[in-house]
Amino acid sequence: MARLDRVKNLTGLVELYAKSPKLRELVNLVVVGGDRRKESKDLEEQAEMKKMYSLIETYKLNGQFRWISSQMNRVRNGELYRYIADTKGAFVQPAFYEAFGLTVVEAMTCGLPTFATLHGGPAEIIVHGKSGFHIDPYNGEQVAETLVNFFEKCKKDPSHWETISTGGLKRIQEKYTWQIYSDRLLTLAGVYGFWKYVSKLDRLEIRRYLEMFYALKYRKLAEAVPLAVE
Known part of the structure; x- marks a missing residue:
């Protein structure tokens, strides 16, 4: 959930997902960003949209991937976080750099196990392995492997999801209220x-x-x- 800028790396997340057969077997992917209803006047966003459509077609993502336009309604965004949490999903923030990471705090507040860039603010918000996971957006294969390991572990032991979820909630209560x-x-x-x-x-x-x-x-x-x- 982010602007459709290169630095936010949403297309990078889609690409690492598309290239990982194991990850695609375990979970679907939902991305919230940009506005598909109109043509952007921003050249960078145009390029990211073009790349997104290309990835969908190249890797045959229809049926496993949902691309939702940016939502300005905070209540609706909160409901989206909660829906993903209710289905035992996770939140991934794959930015190349993030000064703070508001979506990281939002996701953790909603009980979502969160994977976020280690470059910038999210590295301080999350305690790796306890209240979420740090990921390196410059290494897509490693990120995919981290996600696969998490979901496979949750499949074998459902309490693992609850442990990370509770750890994230506790971290927010301790530091970000x-x-x-x-x-x-x-x-x-x-x-x-x-x-x-x-x-x-x-x-x-x-x-x-x-x-x-x-x-x-x-x-x-x-x-x-x-x-x-x-």
């Missing part, structure tokens, strides 16, 4: 207050700093709070 975020933000605010005091920071700069937080994070959250009923 709103409570933890707010606690850290308050700590940073304290540090910032001290820094402001010792540096005599101009009030206009403080105002701009607070406005940035409001615009980026808190405005939409505030708008979502229901009005009190008298």
Whole structure:
């Protein structure tokens, strides 16, 4: 689930899946990205779409592969994660590089065993072998082998899926909840207050700093709070 950019490597995931007979025997593949309903004006996305269609045709993926256009509805995305989890699937984030990895957090929050790039933020989110798995997107064969091993182990021992799923949920609860975020933000605010005091920071700069937080994070959250009923 990502933009249809080269760096997100969705076509790379499709290709490694297509080239692995064992993986294709074990699972189907669902990709969410791009918009198949209209022609993209972005040259990079056009090239990725062309490659995707070529892979489908070359490797005869119809019946094993579903390509869904990008979904802007967060509730619908959450339902998709949950559906995959209910069928004992997994989530794969194959980007060549990912600064943070919001979809990784989303998938783990929904109980999905998650395989994510070791280049960037996901390497910190996941503890390899306990709350998910690190993968190297530059080595497709190795990624396919890792996925095959996981699903074969789950086939022999269904509790293995539950173990990784529970490990991912525990990791999110320990590191990536709103409570933890707010606690850290308050700590940073304290540090910032001290820094402001010792540096005599101009009030206009403080105002701009607070406005940035409001615009980026808190405005939409505030708008979502229901009005009190008298």
